[in-house]
Amino acid sequence: MATHGQQPWGGHPAMEFRPGIIPLRPLNLGDLYGAVIKAIRGNVAATMGLAFVTTLIFLVPTTALGAWVASKDSLDIELDPSSASDPVPLAGALGSLVPSLGTSASAVLLTGFVAFVISQAVMGRKVTAGQTWEGTRARLLPLVGATLVTGLAILLALAVILVLPVIAVVSAATSYDNSGLVGAILFAVLAGLVAVLLVLFLSTRLAFVGVAVVLEKVGVGQGVARSWRLTSGSQFWRVFGIRLLTSFIVGLAAQIVAFPLGLIGGVGAVATGDPENLYVFQAIVAGLTGLLTGALTTPFTAGVDALLYVDQRIRREGFDVQLITAAQADAAGQAPGATAAR
DSSP states (O other), rough: OOOSSOTTTTTTOOOOOOOSSSOOOOHHHHHHHHHHHHHHHHTTTIIIHHHHHHHHHHHHHHHHHHHHHOOOOOOOOOGTTSSOOOBBBBBHHHHHHHHHHHHHHHHHHHHHHHHHHHHHHTTTTTOOOOHHHHHHHHGHHHHHHHHHHHHHHHHHHHHHHHHHHHHHHHHHHTTHHHHHHHHHHHHHHHHHHHHHHHHHHHHHHHTHHHHHHSSSSHHHHHHHHHHHHOOTTTTTHHHHHHHHHHHHHHHHHHHHHHHHHHHHHHHHHHHTTTTHHHHHHHHHHHHHHHHHHHHHHHHHHHHHHHHHHHHHHHHHOHHHHHHHHHHHHHTTTTTOOGGGOO
């Protein structure tokens, strides 16, 4: 019997079973990226369409709030009231950040939507936006809960690492101890590097929590346990590497979209002749950028995570056998309702 990655006896290549967007075997990078693109192209309304609508729903109020905050001079801070220097534009900075809250919130829901679409596309099924909503709406609250729990866990871990270095820097700075300040800064830099590594580690180990919560219909604790097990051992580096590469590709694409919008916004703000409008324009541009990048890139990122989850289950749990059985049942007209999700 041939195992994964080997040819059967006789030297003839094994026939790939492919009911949908992927062959039912361990996947390589080309399989992953190609399948995500196929899923998006084959289910435009359920992926990019839902991404656009969901992002728009969240970005309209957050962009309006950001523009309002950016217009409030009363929030600016004067570092030295006795000097004639301009105050720090805190309002402008906050206003530009507010739309990102809407983008982040919409991305949480899109994780569930795209995971459902991928689970169906693996079996060769196309779904509409309505079917995707029906298939995921009961899992959206658990998905939000899982995202909050994992996010807070990462923040807590960061706080534990960074609180002492921050206290040390502040203490040395306020006591005018130059030698102590240098040591405190070095300590803070080292702690910062450890914090970055910790974020990368935890974000990889918890990468499949949301997908498991939606597709396996498990609770938050079980979702964390599932993700932790599926990313253990040497497979951690594979998941980490592919997600890092995906983040780089998506980030580059987002910058390509954001640059012309930022340029247009800056020119528009200058054209008004009022420098105060610059920050309002920045908030609006941030909202428009979030809308476009959310619709264009979030389905790809979420799709890669969902397929990595499927791939890890194939490698560790023989999930391909379950998928083949489900596909054969489909072909016989006896498809169980959610076999692909389980």
